Amino acid sequence: MLSENYHDDQWKLLKQIKSTSYQKETIRTRILDSIQNSTSNTSSKSYFLWKSMLATCLLFVIFGGFLLLTLSESGQRNSSKETLSEEIQFSWDLKDVYNKESHNGLSLYREDNPMQVGTVQQVTNEEMNNIIKSIPMYTNEKLEHFPYQISMYIEHVKTMDVAIRYHFFISLSDQNTIHFTFDYPKLEYAEIFTAISTLKFNGKDPYRYNQQLYVTHGYGNLLFPVGLEPISISPGKEVYHWEGATFESFNAYLGKLEEDQGNWKKEATSKESDTFVSRDGNEVVTITRDEKTITYEFFYPNRGNQ
Structure with missing residues (x-):
């Protein structure tokens, strides 16, 4: 019983303790400082965030303009x-x-x-x-x-x-x-x-x-299809892309060469290639088609004897 009365008295005394005016002012100041610091930090973060976004957008605009200018110049030249x-x-x-x-x-x-x-x-x-x-x-x-x-x-x-x-x-x-x-x-x-x-x-x-055109190159008499795009040209070997190359168009081309009996004679044929020899025997050409790639390989058997 004595113990309970003691604790009650202590609790009443504790409730009577109140903050002084100075303590209240100190707490209020700390709270205000905390709010201001929080606002300042948030504002600073927002400022840097917007600044970063603005810089990124500016870079996109500059890069886009440069790319557009480059494509425009390229288009003018390739037109x-x-x-x-x-x-x-x-x-x-x-x-x-x-x-x-x-x-x-x-x-x-x-x-x-x-x-x-x-x-x-x-x-x-x-x-x-x-x-x-x-x-x-x-x-x-x-x-x-x-x-x-x-x-x-x-x-x-x-x-x-x-x-x-x-x-x-x-x-x-x-x-x-x-x-x-x-x-x-x-x-x-x-x-x-x-x-x-x-x-x-x-x-x-x-x-x-509406049919395939053929021409000779330079002073030669070998017919080539019109529409070839050079891939690699070197002495003795020429490689072209022929967009119009199909099984039918390639066979028609070979037939055109066989018709040119005054200049060329077919010497050999295989699944991969066909070989023609000039009438004077000084030039041999093997023509190979691989999908839309046409390869010419030239050989001159009598050149070393001249």
Whole structure:
């Protein structure tokens, strides 16, 4: 009983203890400081968060603008649409070649190479005849079944960087003749004929032949399909991508070579390849098709004896 009264008295005394004004003020100040510090930290974190997000967005904008500019420049250079004059515009499927205006027309350049690979200019009939007469031309041929009436000449240049130069004259009207030149080997034969075979002039619809076109390369007499894309070209071996290659089109091509009995004779055939020998026996070529890849391997059996 005594113990219980003692504890009750102690509890009453404890409840009578109250904070002084100084203690209350101290507690209030600590609480305010704690709230302010918490707000300051939160505000600082939010500031840095927004700053980080803003910097990220700015980087995206800068990178996006740079990418758009790069693609735009690339698209302009790789575009197949060319302008010779206000009246004459044309397009073709010649890849990785762009043009620059020159004093007499357009100069053609390959991507990432400062050396000129060709020209385009408008000439009169008199100028065309003067060009033909003043330059040693070794080939004069009318290209059949091409988009326009095209006269082809081959100039024997044989300088350090140009072996031959192709000249193509296309008469659009009595007043308009377009003169194209292409330098080999700055451009491969296949690229040159791809350009000419896919020409399209604005306002003058091209003729489209519904069968495969074939041409010879340079001074040779072996027929090649038009539309080949060079993969690798080296002495004795040429590899091309032929988008139009199918079992039927490849057999039709081989049949075309067999028909050319004045120049070539089939010597051997297998599941993978076919071999042809020139009529004079000085050249042997093996042609292999692997899906859309066409490989030519050349051998000259009498070259060492000459």
